[in-house]
Amino acid sequence: MHKILEKKLLRPPDVFFYKVSAPQVAAKAKAGQFVIIRLHEKGERIPLSLAGIDPAGGTISLIVMAVGKTTGEMAALKEGDEIRDVCGPLGNPTHTENAGRVILAGGGFGIAPLYPIGKAFREAGSRVVSVMGARSKSLLIYEKEMRDISDKVLITTDDGSAGMKGIITDALKGELESCGADTVMAVGPAPMMKAVCEATRPFGVKTIVSLNAIMIDGTGMCGGCRVRIGDKTKFACIDGPDFDGHLVDWDGLINRQKMYKAEEKESFEAWKKRHNLS
Amino acid sequence: MAEEKKPKKLNPKRTAVQEQDPALRRRNFEEVSLGYSAEEAVLEASRCLGCRNKPCVAGCPVSVPIPEFIAAMVSGDFAEAYRIIRSANVLPAVCGRVCPQENQCEGACTLGKKHEPVAIGRLERFCADWRMKNGARAVPEPAAPTGMKVAVVGSGPSGITCAYDLARLGHKVTMLEALHEPGGVLFYGIPEFRLPKKIVTAEIDTLRQMGVQIMTNAVAGKIITLEEIMGRFDACFIGVGAGLPRFMGIPGEDLNGVYSANEFLTRTNLMRGYLFPEYDTPIRTGKRVAVIGGGNVAMDSARTAMRLGADEVTLVYRRSEAELPARAEEVHHGKEEGLRFEMCTLPTKIIGEDGWVKAIECVRMELCEMDQSGRRRPNPMAGSEFEIPVDTVIMAIGTGANPLLTGTATGLVLNRGYIQADPETGKTSIPGVYAGGDIVTGAATVISAMGAGRKAARAIHEYLSSMKR
């Protein structure tokens, strides 16, 4: 059992921040790793990236976007409630040695893991540029935190309500043309990471992505998280989650993420009905 | 009724056991075999000849005193029979159900030369079930605490047996399990209809009552390295199994609808996907399912698919039926439940449409029938390609060693990913570190994993005793 010590609505209506007690995980976790949680006896196991690691306090932070049944249930939890299972840290840490000039590109909940990753890059001596995208100003999350760990922050919004009007790849291309970079790291929804990789490819910049394949165990036992990387099949949970974005079979990944669309909808609708939510 | 012992007429056939009707059970997850009644058990036990040379015992990897426990059953003393079995085997309710008896105890039974062998597995199961129903809970009294601490990594049959023996000897045992539920393959792999999970849970409870501390969600290699384990404990047993699923490397394996058997069974058993949406984890079985492979894992996947509602389930195996490595009883049960068998057949490609599986392309194999003894590889027959229309494909072609712990353990000598360990003691290249079960032998059996756990416990005990002096 892991107590939720702090919970806040980070971005209305559906993005939440949690600080959870997990001393053993916190003692070992490194930037880029994730945990698998299960809320209760009948719950699903879902992977969530570590958005913060506090070994001294014995806590981890998670940023979760409520998109379905399990994350919806999580949104309904309160401070003081408990999460039944927290397994981790899983996956390999991101290589955050001094990489020169690093651009972090984050979309959606992808900002969550980028915070500790950026922090680690900075501590290793890299220069960090963060590029964050959202549909509009009110949908941006973690801006202040990202400013704390970045040498430069670029913001794009679809409607121009904050930063530059446009999408994240516009800002990224501009930055690569004007200043260049040694490494780009992208985390977010698969189509966004795919777009980032297509944008960086002509520049020949090493581009690392953190893949969010559907997982169960997170220990290499089920093979459900497999992805094609170049001509090899890899398991995202133990070989990743970071991979060379230019080698990823994006269409394969995006297709596999849709495998349970019908069941996920059924489960979410039934849950909302039971709880009189629309 | 039975007052005198007349030279009885031997029944050449074993006593039949009640089973769920195939037409019903193919759609439910309740246990297939209902087990013997007390009368049936005594009747079957009385077929045993009590052979002096005990070939059956030699056939059992943990040397269960078979004629002795059967004799106790004949006299109606089931508690004593259970005690005798338990002296050699800590998981009789499991082994009675899942041991490949035809290759082990029953395969060696004298009666089997002319008639059907004694149904040793069913008798063992009967005693264990009887004990669970009638006996006081069999929690052995541990020896006085030795003050020694041992870590057992992995909670499958090898880890359970090792932890049990060490706890009984008075050592303080901490068990680390990566998943949220202990039991290893017994929990996540072997389905409910063959091995009810409440049996596994009861055995785990016994360990807890003996003072074994079980830490779930603890992935060794991630949350603690082997080096750190050896810093905090006096010795360590590694029984992490061989759980890394293999794929064939044919086109189309990443399509939606293609599962590894491990994923398919884990979703069903561990996560209770068959109770979706009451339980949250979904599982998808289409109407037509192909299962690739011929072992227990393939058979379990195929029969699970049937129970999840598939109309047609086809087992695709590259050799002939005689070579199916699955337990004979499971093959028989599977046939009764309507599985289709495509033997001497090799899949060459999975054909998709809009990202989903649509069919599987196969070739026939030749030389297949003659392959009985030698390991002559069956060869594809040119021009024999054909398609089986399916919407789900389950790969059950074997597993490899998982690198999570071994990959982070410096100084641990491996052999193609498996841990190199002395078969008699489980001793590895690191002092105080022992290993056993599938992570040493590659995918094998429950009982061989248990045997390895027991041998290692004995060796660890000796090691700790020598350390104390």
Ligand SMILES: Cc1cc2nc3c(=O)[nH]c(=O)nc-3n(C[C@H](O)[C@H](O)[C@H](O)COP(=O)(O)OP(=O)(O)OC[C@H]3O[C@@H](n4cnc5c(N)ncnc54)[C@H](O)[C@@H]3O)c2cc1C
């Ligand atoms: C390594 C990794 C790190 C992640 N980190 C975060 C994070 O920090 N914050 C966050 O909000 N989300 C994160 N996700 C995604 C998160 O796991 C899914 O949003 C969650 O599983 C959805 O579950 P649900 O029941 O609420 O929704 P559902 O309706 O069941 O699913 C919605 C979508 O989420 C994906 N999904 C469903 N089940 C799983 C599963 N078991 N594993 C992975 N993806 C699944 C599918 O693409 C699905 O279409 C991460 C995923 C991975 C693989």
Ligand SMILES: Cc1cc2nc3c(=O)[nH]c(=O)nc-3n(C[C@H](O)[C@H](O)[C@H](O)COP(=O)(O)OP(=O)(O)OC[C@H]3O[C@@H](n4cnc5c(N)ncnc54)[C@H](O)[C@@H]3O)c2cc1C
């Ligand atoms: C579907 C299926 C059906 C089978 N049917 C039969 C049968 O009918 N009869 C038979 O005799 N045998 C059968 N077998 C084989 C038998 O189950 C195995 O040989 C046996 O379970 C091996 O035991 P083990 O203790 O070595 O490991 P496992 O049972 O594999 O258990 C290993 C445990 O270690 C855990 N683990 C792994 N890595 C770590 C880590 N780094 N840290 C912590 N924990 C970890 C795993 O999660 C797992 O729980 C079957 C196997 C399968 C998969």
Ligand code: SF4
């Ligand atoms: S443990 Fe297995 S092999 Fe040994 S007697 Fe029992 S069923 Fe037979």
Ligand code: SF4
């Ligand atoms: S070999 Fe068969 S008949 Fe002989 S003692 Fe063993 S079980 Fe009984």
Ligand code: FES
């Ligand atoms: S989640 Fe099961 S192998 Fe990666």
